Amino acid sequence: MANLDDALPDPNSQGFDSSSCGTLYGVGVGPGDPQLLTLKALNILKKVDFVFAPAVDLDTPGRAESILNAVDDSIKIKRLKMSIDQDALASYSQNSILIADILKSNSDVAIITLGDPNLYSSFNSYYVCLKELIPELTVVTIPGIMAFQDLAARTNTMLADNDDKLYLVSCVNEIDFALDLLKESGTSLIIYKGGKYVLQIKNAAMRNNRIQNAVIGNHLGLEDESYMKLSEFELESASYLATVIIPSTKQ
Numbered sequence: 001m002a003n004l005d006d007a008l009p010d011p012n013s014q015g016f017d018s019s020s021c022g023t024l025y026g027v028g029v030g031p032g033d034p035q036l037l038t039l040k041a042l043n044i045l046k047k048v049d050f051v052f053a054p055a056v057d058l059d060t061p062g063r064a065e066s067i068l069n070a071v072d073d074s075i076k077i078k079r080l081k082m083s084i085d086q087d088a089l090a091s092y093s094q095n096s097i098l099i100a101d102i103l104k105s106n107s108d109v110a111i112i113t114l115g116d117p118n119l120y121s122s123f124n125s126y127y128v129c130l131k132e133l134i135p136e137l138t139v140v141t142i143p144g145i146m147a148f149q150d151l152a153a154r155t156n157t158m159l160a161d162n163d164d165k166l167y168l169v170s171c172v173n174e175i176d177f178a179l180d181l182l183k184e185s186g187t188s189l190i191i192y193k194g195g196k197y198v199l200q201i202k203n204a205a206m207r208n209n210r211i212q213n214a215v216i217g218n219h220l221g222l223e224d225e226s227y228m229k230l231s232e233f234e235l236e237s238a239s240y241l242a243t244v245i246i247p248s249t250k251q
Contacts, residue, residue, distance in 0.1 A: 022049065022103045024130060024137055025110040026117030028144015032063065032221020034070035036145045044142055045075055049107035052099065054082035054122050064112045067221070080111070082122060089125075096129035103134060114241075115146040120170055120192060147243045148190045151217035154227050157245050160188045164248045171197060179204040182246060189246045195238035202230055205246050214246040 025044055030036035045051055045068065053065035058079050061069065065077050083091040103109055117123040118141055130137055148168065152159055160166040165187045169178045171194035181189050182204055194201060198216065205211040214230035218239050230244060 020104075020106040021134060021137060022106050022108040024099075024103060024127075024139045025108065026121075026123040026127065026139065026141040027110050027112045028116040028121070028142060028146075029064050029067045029112050029114065030145045030221070031115055031147035031150045032067065032219065032225070033150065034067050034221070036150065036221070037067060037071050038142070038144065041142045041144065042071060045110055045112070046072070047108075048110045050102055050109045051075055051077050052080050052095075052109065052111045053077050054111075054113070055079040056082055063222075064114050067114075068112060077112075092122075092125040092129050096126055096133060099126070100130055100133040103130070103137065113144070116144045117141045118143070119146065119168075147217065147220055147241070148192075148245060150220050151215060151227055151243050151245060154217070154220070155215045155229075155245075157213065157215055157247055159190075159245070159247060161250070164188055164250060166190070168192070170194075175200055182208045182210055186248055186250060188248045189244075191244040191246075193240060193242075194244060195240050195242035198233065198238045198242065198244070199236045201244055201246075202233065205230060210246050210249065214244065216245075217243045 025048060027041045027044055029041060053062055055062040055065065058081055068075060068077065080095045081091055099109055111123050111126055113121040113123045115121060127139060163186065167181050167187060168190045170192045171178050175194055175197040178189065178191055179200065181187055191201060205214045211231050215227065216230045216233050216238060217227040219225045220227065
């Protein structure tokens, strides 16, 4: 892996011309299984000048990088330090300044992300920061398969049909609002980032007679992956990236 600093153009260069600015790509690489990386995503990643991947530790590849390496390890990837605490905004801002300099040198840049770049991904923060730095920046997003789609396929879970409602919610710090949705008839509920609430989710599904077809998946596509009926999940918590599907009672 090359260092980020090696990619930077001369910081003292002047006379930026917006017509010479590169394109920013947000590329979804899927939930974990390398076979779910799309051909379109791979083709973009082969042609851009720089590919960046988020990483909690700069010495260790993150999940998105590992997926791409499993498909084509010839693509050079540069890691972006990703913070998941109060320093997250600062890390996005600092990384964006460096990426903006690269884009201004007429280089195309791709930032890869788990799942889809337009939904619950770190790419959104980079999009906001980079558009502030380069308002005229051209941005293209390449959709990716999401974990709930992979989990539904693995477990033959039908998500919605006809007039069913489908809710996809993120529950990092709160779960009550999501559990209230289980009281609505004709609704399917997908819960992201609610691993620490899995026992509450399971109990609520039981109270509302929604447990029969509910499923949970952890680390899909990785060596320690697991997926099963929610009723069979015995632990009090699951991973941060766990996915829970509670389908409509009509499914």
